Amino acid sequence: MKKLVILLFCAFSAQAEEMEVMGNVASKCVVTPDTAGVFGNPTSDVLSTDPTDGGVDPVVRFDVIQASSYKARILYPTAFSESPTLNDTVVWTGDVATSQVSETTMSGYDAAKVEFDNVTEFSLTVAGSTWFKAESQADYGYGKAFPGGVYRAVVSAECIAI
Secondary structure: OHHHHHHHHHHOOOOOOOOOOOOOOOEEEEEEEOOOOOOOEOOEEEEOOOOOOEEEEEEEEEEOOOOOOEEEEOOOOOOEEEEOOOOOOOEEEEEEEEEEEEHHHHHHHHHHHEEEOEEEEEHHHHHHHHEEEEEEEEEEOOOOOOOOOOOOOOOEEEEEOO
């Protein structure tokens, strides 16, 4: 009987401790706005960032320290974030492409890009800096003029770990 009591006493006297393990990971991909976009108004029913239409394409820079670990995801606008009241449909089109690269081996990014809806993704397979331009165009109604006022839209750019 004494052995049983001693075993029970030992089982209750054991303690367990937990210790936290913590770490901080810094991204090896940085996204930086480079050039703000501007809408040109080549005709009364069109707003466009294309320089031939009087606009300026927004440009964003991706700096990658570790190759083949990230992809760039860039979305051209599909709505205005600010505009006068519009009573008809706005049809959006756009394109995202490289505009400048720090390494010549990045020249294949455009050929390998994946596009769906207003989203363009690039696999960032080379370390260095890449500048992407996001062209967009908004067409208003059928032959309707955009009302006077301020028009703003947002290009979204993010670096995604893969």
